[in-house]
Amino acid sequence: MKxxxxxxxxxxxxxxxxxxAGPTTSDQLAKAMQTHPVVIRxxxxxxxxxxxxxxEKGHGGGWTIARDLADITMADVxxxxxRPSLMAMGNRTEAPGCLVEQAVNAxxxxxxxxxxALLIARFEQVTLAQLAAxxxxxxxxxxxxxxxxxxxx
Amino acid sequence: MKxxxxxxxxxxxxxxxxxxAGPTTSDQLAKAMQTHPVVIRxxxxxxxxxxxxxxEKGHGGGWTIARDLADITMADVxxxxxRPSLMAMGNRTEAPGCLVEQAVNAxxxxxxxxxxALLIARFEQVTLAQLAAxxxxxxxxxxxxxxxxxxxx
DNA sequence: TTTCATGTAACTTCATATAGTGCGTGAAAT
DNA sequence: ATTTCACGCACTATATGAAGTTACATGAAA
Numbered sequence: 001m002k003x004x005x006x007x008x009x010x011x012x013x014x015x016x017x018x019x020x021a022g023p024t025t026s027d028q029l030a031k032a033m034q035t036h037p038v039v040i041r042x043x044x045x046x047x048x049x050x051x052x053x054x055x056e057k058g059h060g061g062g063w064t065i066a067r068d069l070a071d072i073t074m075a076d077v078x079x080x081x082x083r084p085s086l087m088a089m090g091n092r093t094e095a096p097g098c099l100v101e102q103a104v105n106a107x108x109x110x111x112x113x114x115x116x117a118l119l120i121a122r123f124e125q126v127t128l129a130q131l132a133a134x135x136x137x138x139x140x141x142x143x144x145x146x147x148x149x150x151x152x153x
Numbered sequence: 154m155k156x157x158x159x160x161x162x163x164x165x166x167x168x169x170x171x172x173x174a175g176p177t178t179s180d181q182l183a184k185a186m187q188t189h190p191v192v193i194r195x196x197x198x199x200x201x202x203x204x205x206x207x208x209e210k211g212h213g214g215g216w217t218i219a220r221d222l223a224d225i226t227m228a229d230v231x232x233x234x235x236r237p238s239l240m241a242m243g244n245r246t247e248a249p250g251c252l253v254e255q256a257v258n259a260x261x262x263x264x265x266x267x268x269x270a271l272l273i274a275r276f277e278q279v280t281l282a283q284l285a286a287x288x289x290x291x292x293x294x295x296x297x298x299x300x301x302x303x304x305x306x
Numbered sequence: 307t308t309t310c311a312t313g314t315a316a317c318t319t320c321a322t323a324t325a326g327t328g329c330g331t332g333a334a335a336t
Numbered sequence: 337a338t339t340t341c342a343c344g345c346a347c348t349a350t351a352t353g354a355a356g357t358t359a360c361a362t363g364a365a366a
Contacts, residue, residue, distance in 0.1 A: 002322065002354080003243030004154045011257045012245060019253075025311065036356055041312065057312045058364030074260065086268075088241045090156030092165060099295065100172075103288040104164045107227065111275035115239075115268040122264035135256040142252065155323065155352065178342065189325060194343065211333030214342050 001088045006081050009033070010043050011074065011131065017053070018069055018132055023062030043081075050080040069132055075123035086119050087112045154241045159234050162186070163196050164227065164284065170206070171222055171285055176215030196234075203233035222285055228276035239272050240265045 016032050017024050026037035026044075033040065044063060047053045054066045065072075089112070091105045169185050170177050179190035179197075186193065197216060200206045207219045218225075242265070244258045 001157045001238050001241075002154075003238060004241055004354080005243055005245040006354090007242055008245040008254075008257055008261060011261075012251075012254050015253045015257065023311095027311085037312090038314090038357070039355065041314085042355095045313085055312060056364080057310085057362075059310055059366060061311050061364070063312090074264075085154055085156060085241050088154075088157055088238050089160055090158055092158040092161040098165075099291040100168045100288050101161075101165050102291055103284050104161055104168065106287065107279055107284055108161060108164075111272055111279075114275065115272045118271055119264055119268045122267065126260055126264075131256050131260055134259065135253050138252040138255055154354085157323075159323095180342080190342090191327085191345095192325065194345090195324095198344085208343060209333080210331075210341080210343050212335060212341055214333070216343090 003088065004084055006043065006084065007074075007078055010047065010077050010081055011128075013040060013043060014047070014053070014065065014072075014077070014128060015131055015135060017063055017065055018128065023056055023060065023064045025062040029063070046080045046082060047077070050076070052076065052080060068129070070127050070129035072128045073124050074126045074128075074131075075120055077128075078120075078123055086116050156241065157237055159196065159237065160227075160231055163200065163230050163234055164281075166193060166196055167200070167206070167218065167225075167230070167281060168284055168288060170216055170218055171281065176209060176213065176217045178215040182216070199233045199235060200230070203229070205229065205233060221282070223280050223282035225281045226277050227279045227281075227284075228273055230281075231273075231276055239269050 013029055013033060016029060026040040029040045030037040044053055044055070048055055052065070052067055052072055054064050056062060056064070089108070091101075091108060093101060094105075096102060096105065166182055166186060169182060179193040182193045183190040197206055197208070201208050205218070205220055205225055207217050209215060209217075242261070244254070244261060246254060247258075249255055249258065
Protein backbone atom coordinates (compact mmCIF):
# COMPACT_ATOMS: atom_id res chain seq x y z
CA MET A 1 0.00 0.00 0.00
CA LYS A 2 1.31 3.40 -0.97
CA UNK A 3 1.87 5.73 1.92
CA UNK A 4 1.00 9.37 2.17
CA UNK A 5 4.09 11.51 2.65
CA UNK A 6 2.42 14.87 3.04
CA UNK A 7 2.93 15.17 6.78
CA UNK A 8 6.58 14.24 6.41
CA UNK A 9 6.84 16.74 3.57
CA UNK A 10 5.25 19.64 5.40
CA UNK A 11 7.39 19.15 8.47
CA UNK A 12 10.44 19.00 6.27
CA UNK A 13 9.54 22.25 4.53
CA UNK A 14 8.79 24.02 7.79
CA UNK A 15 12.13 23.07 9.29
CA UNK A 16 13.96 24.25 6.20
CA UNK A 17 12.13 27.57 6.44
CA UNK A 18 13.03 27.83 10.10
CA UNK A 19 16.72 27.61 9.21
CA UNK A 20 16.51 30.73 7.05
CA ALA A 21 16.39 34.31 8.19
CA GLY A 22 13.94 36.11 5.90
CA PRO A 23 11.16 34.89 3.65
CA THR A 24 11.83 31.82 1.54
CA THR A 25 10.38 31.46 -1.94
CA SER A 26 8.56 28.40 -3.21
CA ASP A 27 11.36 28.03 -5.73
CA GLN A 28 14.03 27.84 -3.08
CA LEU A 29 12.03 25.36 -1.02
CA ALA A 30 11.30 23.30 -4.11
CA LYS A 31 15.04 23.10 -4.81
CA ALA A 32 15.72 21.98 -1.26
CA MET A 33 12.91 19.44 -1.42
CA GLN A 34 13.66 18.31 -4.94
CA THR A 35 10.16 18.96 -6.13
CA HIS A 36 8.05 21.55 -7.94
CA PRO A 37 7.27 25.03 -6.55
CA VAL A 38 3.56 24.49 -7.05
CA VAL A 39 3.74 21.40 -4.86
CA ILE A 40 5.28 23.55 -2.14
CA ARG A 41 2.49 26.10 -2.44
CA UNK A 42 -0.09 23.36 -2.20
CA UNK A 43 1.60 21.85 0.82
CA UNK A 44 1.84 25.20 2.60
CA UNK A 45 -1.64 26.34 1.60
CA UNK A 46 -3.30 24.59 4.53
CA UNK A 47 -0.68 25.91 6.93
CA UNK A 48 -1.29 29.45 5.71
CA UNK A 49 -5.05 29.12 6.18
CA UNK A 50 -4.42 27.79 9.68
CA UNK A 51 -2.19 30.77 10.47
CA UNK A 52 1.05 28.90 11.01
CA UNK A 53 2.86 30.43 8.05
CA UNK A 54 2.54 33.69 6.16
CA UNK A 55 3.00 34.26 2.44
CA GLU A 56 3.93 37.50 0.68
CA LYS A 57 3.79 38.23 -3.02
CA GLY A 58 6.16 40.24 -5.18
CA HIS A 59 9.78 41.28 -4.75
CA GLY A 60 11.26 40.06 -1.51
CA GLY A 61 8.20 37.92 -0.97
CA GLY A 62 7.97 34.28 -0.02
CA TRP A 63 7.07 32.21 3.00
CA THR A 64 7.72 32.89 6.65
CA ILE A 65 6.77 31.02 9.80
CA ALA A 66 4.17 33.06 11.67
CA ARG A 67 4.55 31.57 15.13
CA ASP A 68 7.16 30.46 17.59
CA LEU A 69 8.35 26.96 16.74
CA ALA A 70 7.64 25.90 20.30
CA ASP A 71 3.97 26.76 19.77
CA ILE A 72 3.47 24.47 16.77
CA THR A 73 3.04 20.75 17.38
CA MET A 74 3.04 17.92 14.87
CA ALA A 75 -0.66 17.57 15.72
CA ASP A 76 -1.22 21.17 14.58
CA VAL A 77 0.50 20.46 11.29
CA UNK A 78 -1.45 17.25 10.89
CA UNK A 79 -4.70 19.14 11.43
CA UNK A 80 -3.63 21.87 8.99
CA UNK A 81 -3.20 19.43 6.15
CA UNK A 82 -6.71 18.15 6.70
CA ARG A 83 -6.28 15.27 9.14
CA PRO A 84 -5.81 12.59 6.48
CA SER A 85 -6.43 9.02 7.54
CA LEU A 86 -3.60 7.59 9.61
CA MET A 87 -4.51 3.95 9.16
CA ALA A 88 -3.60 2.12 5.97
CA MET A 89 -6.49 -0.28 6.45
CA GLY A 90 -10.18 0.26 6.35
CA ASN A 91 -13.33 -1.72 6.24
CA ARG A 92 -14.46 -3.43 3.07
CA THR A 93 -17.79 -1.61 3.36
CA GLU A 94 -18.98 0.91 5.90
CA ALA A 95 -22.44 0.46 7.42
CA PRO A 96 -22.93 -3.01 5.95
CA GLY A 97 -26.18 -4.93 6.25
CA CYS A 98 -24.20 -8.14 6.70
CA LEU A 99 -23.93 -8.98 10.37
CA VAL A 100 -20.68 -10.85 9.79
CA GLU A 101 -19.15 -7.73 8.35
CA GLN A 102 -20.55 -5.67 11.19
CA ALA A 103 -18.79 -7.92 13.69
CA VAL A 104 -15.52 -7.70 11.77
CA ASN A 105 -15.78 -3.94 11.39
CA ALA A 106 -16.47 -3.48 15.09
CA UNK A 107 -13.38 -5.45 16.06
CA UNK A 108 -11.13 -3.65 13.61
CA UNK A 109 -12.54 -0.21 14.37
CA UNK A 110 -11.86 -0.60 18.07
CA UNK A 111 -8.19 -1.34 17.49
CA UNK A 112 -7.74 1.29 14.81
CA UNK A 113 -9.35 4.03 16.87
CA UNK A 114 -7.09 3.20 19.78
CA UNK A 115 -4.03 3.37 17.56
CA UNK A 116 -5.15 6.67 16.02
CA ALA A 117 -5.74 8.18 19.43
CA LEU A 118 -2.28 7.11 20.49
CA LEU A 119 -0.74 8.69 17.40
CA ILE A 120 -2.52 11.99 17.85
CA ALA A 121 -1.46 12.07 21.48
CA ARG A 122 2.15 11.56 20.45
CA PHE A 123 1.88 14.24 17.79
CA GLU A 124 0.65 16.69 20.39
CA GLN A 125 3.75 16.10 22.45
CA VAL A 126 6.23 17.01 19.73
CA THR A 127 6.81 20.66 18.78
CA LEU A 128 8.67 22.00 15.78
CA ALA A 129 11.17 23.49 18.23
CA GLN A 130 12.01 19.97 19.40
CA LEU A 131 12.43 18.78 15.83
CA ALA A 132 14.69 21.75 15.08
CA ALA A 133 16.73 20.96 18.19
CA UNK A 134 17.07 17.36 17.06
CA UNK A 135 18.24 18.57 13.68
CA UNK A 136 20.86 20.81 15.25
CA UNK A 137 22.06 17.94 17.39
CA UNK A 138 22.51 15.86 14.24
CA UNK A 139 24.39 18.77 12.69
CA UNK A 140 26.77 18.88 15.61
CA UNK A 141 27.26 15.14 15.50
CA UNK A 142 28.23 15.34 11.85
CA UNK A 143 31.07 17.69 12.73
CA UNK A 144 33.43 16.50 10.03
CA UNK A 145 31.15 17.61 7.21
CA UNK A 146 29.31 20.61 8.64
CA UNK A 147 28.09 22.04 5.33
CA UNK A 148 25.64 19.29 4.42
CA UNK A 149 22.60 20.45 6.34
CA UNK A 150 20.68 20.80 3.13
CA UNK A 151 22.06 17.80 1.34
CA UNK A 152 19.40 15.72 -0.37
CA UNK A 153 21.66 13.49 -2.35
CA MET B 154 -5.43 8.01 0.82
CA LYS B 155 -7.00 4.76 -0.26
CA UNK B 156 -7.21 2.11 2.43
CA UNK B 157 -6.38 -1.55 2.14
CA UNK B 158 -9.41 -3.72 2.86
CA UNK B 159 -7.74 -7.12 2.61
CA UNK B 160 -7.69 -7.83 6.34
CA UNK B 161 -11.32 -6.88 6.63
CA UNK B 162 -12.06 -9.04 3.59
CA UNK B 163 -10.23 -12.13 4.81
CA UNK B 164 -11.87 -12.03 8.22
CA UNK B 165 -15.22 -11.64 6.54
CA UNK B 166 -14.63 -14.65 4.29
CA UNK B 167 -13.38 -16.80 7.15
CA UNK B 168 -16.44 -16.09 9.27
CA UNK B 169 -18.75 -16.91 6.38
CA UNK B 170 -16.90 -20.20 5.90
CA UNK B 171 -17.22 -20.93 9.59
CA UNK B 172 -21.00 -20.68 9.32
CA UNK B 173 -21.14 -23.49 6.79
CA ALA B 174 -20.81 -27.19 7.40
CA GLY B 175 -18.76 -28.65 4.53
CA PRO B 176 -16.38 -27.11 2.03
CA THR B 177 -17.39 -23.81 0.48
CA THR B 178 -16.51 -22.98 -3.11
CA SER B 179 -14.94 -19.72 -4.23
CA ASP B 180 -18.11 -19.11 -6.22
CA GLN B 181 -20.34 -19.35 -3.17
CA LEU B 182 -18.07 -17.11 -1.15
CA ALA B 183 -17.87 -14.65 -4.02
CA LYS B 184 -21.67 -14.46 -4.08
CA ALA B 185 -21.76 -13.82 -0.34
CA MET B 186 -19.03 -11.20 -0.62
CA GLN B 187 -20.36 -9.64 -3.81
CA THR B 188 -17.08 -10.02 -5.62
CA HIS B 189 -15.26 -12.26 -8.07
CA PRO B 190 -14.27 -15.89 -7.28
CA VAL B 191 -10.67 -15.14 -8.23
CA VAL B 192 -10.60 -12.41 -5.63
CA ILE B 193 -11.63 -14.98 -3.03
CA ARG B 194 -8.89 -17.37 -4.13
CA UNK B 195 -6.34 -14.61 -3.94
CA UNK B 196 -7.52 -13.55 -0.50
CA UNK B 197 -7.40 -17.11 0.82
CA UNK B 198 -4.12 -18.03 -0.85
CA UNK B 199 -2.00 -16.69 1.97
CA UNK B 200 -4.20 -18.35 4.57
CA UNK B 201 -3.80 -21.69 2.80
CA UNK B 202 -0.01 -21.35 2.70
CA UNK B 203 -0.06 -20.52 6.38
CA UNK B 204 -2.13 -23.62 7.13
CA UNK B 205 -5.25 -21.89 8.43
CA UNK B 206 -7.50 -23.06 5.61
CA UNK B 207 -7.46 -26.03 3.25
CA UNK B 208 -8.47 -26.08 -0.41
CA GLU B 209 -9.65 -29.07 -2.42
CA LYS B 210 -10.08 -29.32 -6.18
CA GLY B 211 -12.78 -31.09 -8.17
CA HIS B 212 -16.27 -32.26 -7.30
CA GLY B 213 -17.20 -31.55 -3.73
CA GLY B 214 -14.12 -29.40 -3.41
CA GLY B 215 -13.79 -25.92 -2.00
CA TRP B 216 -12.46 -24.24 1.10
CA THR B 217 -12.51 -25.42 4.70
CA ILE B 218 -11.09 -23.95 7.88
CA ALA B 219 -8.23 -26.16 9.05
CA ARG B 220 -8.07 -25.13 12.70
CA ASP B 221 -10.24 -24.36 15.65
CA LEU B 222 -11.56 -20.80 15.46
CA ALA B 223 -10.29 -20.21 18.99
CA ASP B 224 -6.75 -20.92 17.79
CA ILE B 225 -6.71 -18.26 15.06
CA THR B 226 -6.17 -14.65 16.06
CA MET B 227 -6.54 -11.54 13.95
CA ALA B 228 -2.75 -11.25 14.24
CA ASP B 229 -2.39 -14.68 12.60
CA VAL B 230 -4.60 -13.58 9.74
CA UNK B 231 -2.72 -10.32 9.43
CA UNK B 232 0.56 -12.23 9.22
CA UNK B 233 -0.90 -14.66 6.68
CA UNK B 234 -1.75 -11.88 4.24
CA UNK B 235 1.84 -10.64 4.38
CA ARG B 236 1.81 -8.10 7.20
CA PRO B 237 0.95 -5.15 4.96
CA SER B 238 1.77 -1.71 6.32
CA LEU B 239 -0.72 -0.56 8.93
CA MET B 240 0.13 3.12 8.75
CA ALA B 241 -1.23 5.28 5.95
CA MET B 242 1.71 7.63 6.24
CA GLY B 243 5.33 7.13 5.51
CA ASN B 244 8.46 9.17 5.11
CA ARG B 245 9.06 11.23 2.03
CA THR B 246 12.36 9.42 1.58
CA GLU B 247 13.94 6.64 3.58
CA ALA B 248 17.60 6.94 4.58
CA PRO B 249 17.88 10.57 3.45
CA GLY B 250 21.14 12.45 3.43
CA CYS B 251 19.30 15.56 4.57
CA LEU B 252 19.60 15.94 8.33
CA VAL B 253 16.34 17.84 8.48
CA GLU B 254 14.56 14.91 6.95
CA GLN B 255 16.37 12.54 9.27
CA ALA B 256 15.06 14.46 12.27
CA VAL B 257 11.53 14.45 10.87
CA ASN B 258 11.68 10.77 10.02
CA ALA B 259 12.94 9.87 13.47
CA UNK B 260 10.08 11.69 15.16
CA UNK B 261 7.44 10.17 12.90
CA UNK B 262 8.90 6.68 13.02
CA UNK B 263 8.84 6.65 16.81
CA UNK B 264 5.14 7.42 16.90
CA UNK B 265 4.24 5.10 14.05
CA UNK B 266 6.13 2.17 15.51
CA UNK B 267 4.36 2.64 18.82
CA UNK B 268 0.98 2.69 17.11
CA UNK B 269 1.81 -0.39 15.07
CA ALA B 270 2.92 -2.29 18.13
CA LEU B 271 -0.32 -1.38 19.86
CA LEU B 272 -2.35 -2.62 16.90
CA ILE B 273 -0.53 -5.93 16.67
CA ALA B 274 -1.00 -6.43 20.40
CA ARG B 275 -4.74 -5.85 20.02
CA PHE B 276 -4.91 -8.21 17.05
CA GLU B 277 -3.30 -10.93 19.12
CA GLN B 278 -6.04 -10.62 21.69
CA VAL B 279 -8.93 -11.26 19.31
CA THR B 280 -9.67 -14.78 18.04
CA LEU B 281 -11.98 -15.76 15.22
CA ALA B 282 -14.08 -17.58 17.82
CA GLN B 283 -14.69 -14.24 19.52
CA LEU B 284 -15.66 -12.63 16.23
CA ALA B 285 -18.03 -15.52 15.50
CA ALA B 286 -19.55 -15.13 18.95
CA UNK B 287 -20.03 -11.43 18.35
CA UNK B 288 -21.72 -12.24 15.07
CA UNK B 289 -24.09 -14.69 16.75
CA UNK B 290 -24.90 -12.10 19.38
CA UNK B 291 -25.84 -9.68 16.63
CA UNK B 292 -27.95 -12.40 15.05
CA UNK B 293 -29.83 -12.89 18.28
CA UNK B 294 -30.33 -9.15 18.70
CA UNK B 295 -31.87 -8.96 15.27
CA UNK B 296 -34.51 -11.47 16.31
CA UNK B 297 -37.30 -10.03 14.17
CA UNK B 298 -35.52 -10.83 10.90
CA UNK B 299 -33.41 -13.89 11.70
CA UNK B 300 -32.77 -14.95 8.10
CA UNK B 301 -30.53 -12.07 7.13
CA UNK B 302 -27.21 -13.35 8.38
CA UNK B 303 -25.84 -13.32 4.87
CA UNK B 304 -27.50 -10.15 3.71
CA UNK B 305 -25.13 -7.81 1.93
CA UNK B 306 -27.62 -5.28 0.67
C1' DT C 307 5.96 49.17 -16.30
C1' DT C 308 8.83 45.53 -15.63
C1' DT C 309 10.04 41.89 -12.62
C1' DC C 310 9.17 38.81 -9.06
C1' DA C 311 6.38 35.72 -6.35
C1' DT C 312 2.17 33.70 -4.80
C1' DG C 313 -2.85 31.60 -5.95
C1' DT C 314 -5.33 28.33 -8.50
C1' DA C 315 -7.29 25.66 -11.92
C1' DA C 316 -6.58 22.24 -15.29
C1' DC C 317 -4.03 18.64 -17.04
C1' DT C 318 -0.63 14.85 -17.19
C1' DT C 319 1.94 11.11 -15.25
C1' DC C 320 2.65 7.43 -12.35
C1' DA C 321 1.82 4.00 -8.83
C1' DT C 322 -1.10 0.56 -7.28
C1' DA C 323 -5.30 -1.57 -5.37
C1' DT C 324 -8.88 -4.15 -7.15
C1' DA C 325 -11.37 -6.55 -10.61
C1' DG C 326 -11.64 -9.64 -14.28
C1' DT C 327 -10.09 -13.21 -18.18
C1' DG C 328 -7.99 -17.29 -19.83
C1' DC C 329 -5.88 -21.37 -19.44
C1' DG C 330 -3.75 -25.13 -16.87
C1' DT C 331 -4.13 -28.81 -13.21
C1' DG C 332 -6.22 -32.13 -10.52
C1' DA C 333 -10.18 -34.72 -8.54
C1' DA C 334 -14.73 -36.78 -8.63
C1' DA C 335 -18.85 -38.32 -11.12
C1' DT C 336 -20.75 -40.61 -15.19
C1' DA D 337 -12.29 -42.50 -20.78
C1' DT D 338 -14.54 -38.32 -20.68
C1' DT D 339 -17.06 -34.83 -18.71
C1' DT D 340 -17.69 -31.67 -15.03
C1' DC D 341 -16.23 -29.17 -11.27
C1' DA D 342 -13.13 -26.29 -8.65
C1' DC D 343 -8.75 -24.35 -7.51
C1' DG D 344 -3.94 -22.10 -9.23
C1' DC D 345 -1.82 -18.66 -11.54
C1' DA D 346 -0.23 -15.47 -14.98
C1' DC D 347 -1.86 -11.86 -17.32
C1' DT D 348 -4.78 -7.82 -18.58
C1' DA D 349 -7.99 -4.06 -17.52
C1' DT D 350 -9.87 -0.44 -14.78
C1' DA D 351 -10.24 3.01 -11.19
C1' DT D 352 -8.39 5.92 -7.88
C1' DG D 353 -5.44 9.34 -6.03
C1' DA D 354 -0.92 11.49 -5.19
C1' DA D 355 2.60 14.07 -7.32
C1' DG D 356 4.32 16.71 -11.03
C1' DT D 357 3.56 20.25 -14.63
C1' DT D 358 1.68 23.99 -17.32
C1' DA D 359 -0.72 28.19 -17.80
C1' DC D 360 -2.45 32.25 -16.37
C1' DA D 361 -4.23 35.64 -13.00
C1' DT D 362 -3.18 38.63 -8.94
C1' DG D 363 -0.55 41.62 -6.32
C1' DA D 364 3.74 43.93 -4.62
C1' DA D 365 8.27 46.01 -5.10
C1' DA D 366 12.00 47.88 -7.93
